[in-house]
Amino acid sequence: MAGKNTRTIKPRIREILSRKLPPELVSLLPRHWVQIGDVLILPLREELLPYKHEIAEVYARVLEVKTVLRKGWILGEFREPHYEIIYGSDPVTVHRENGIFYKLDAARIMFSPANVKERIRMAGIAKPDELVVDMFAGIGHLSLPIAKHCGAKVIAIEKNPYAFKFLVENIELNRVQDRMTAYNIDNRDFPGEDIADRILMGYVIRTHEFIPKALEIAKDEAIIHYHNTVPEKLMPEEPFRTFQNIAREHGYGAEKLKELVIKRYAPGVWHVVVDIRVFGK
Ligand SMILES: C[S@@+](CC[C@H](N)C(=O)[O-])C[C@H]1O[C@@H](n2cnc3c(N)ncnc32)[C@H](O)[C@@H]1O
Structure with missing residues (x-):
């Protein structure tokens, strides 16, 4: 890059x-x-x-x-x-990465070079028979690789109308209309319950506020890719501990499968992703 x-x-x-x-x-x-x-x-x-x-x-x-x-x-x-x-x-451009076309306005939509490993990891993460829900889809940063390379079905939710416009264009550009559906809503208003095999929570700072909704959307034993920003002094317990506490309060169990550091977010603060299996319905 x-x-x-x-x-x-x-x-x-x-x-x-x-x-x-x-x-x-x-x-x-x-x-x-x-x-x-x-x-x-x-x-x-x-x-x-x-x-x-x-x-x-x-x-x-x-x-x-x-x-x-x-x-x-x-x-x-x-x-x-x-x-x-x-x-x-x-500022509108088409960026090509890992066989995916990402059209975006680079002046108004974030596309982080430091997240490239996660975008590539997503390209091999799902099985074709899975239903994946991306709660913070952006322009399809993480969910286009799943639809394109894994062949899984994807529901992509994006609240910002401007990012949503590019998400819809990118679904067509990458010819994944048959398996990817986009919703321009707040993910907390998404009506699906107990439907997802896998959930992407690619957001930072306030991602924990959306855990109850993710649990509602998740099937039993679904995997959630939970991103958040964490002060270094709270690692490695966080962010999984908060996820587990909120899951317990809502009657779910949570098992940590894997944790990866994505990038330094600010001095002493890291952007991390935890893969979590959730149980309990
Ligand atoms: C930081 S971007 C990340 C995009 C992608 N998930 C990634 O990790 O590269 C987060 C996106 O979530 C969207 N967003 C924020 N709150 C949302 C909500 N409540 N419902 C749906 N989308 C939301 C923002 O508009 C933004 O496009």
């Missing part, structure tokens, strides 16, 4: 920009970036902002992308990025 051969690219970018920028700023140029399709997301320090358009133009030319975004924050219930367009005009 870091784009082309960075060993030759970085010196070229620096060489071109050293002719345009004050010398003390050249060493502050970003050495890392994220490329999603033909859109580049560039972290830019404050000191570089007066030159943001010149810098973005050079990165765009050398890396051959149509649009450059300045990396900002990802905020709110919909986990929306707030990224400014600093070169080009069109």
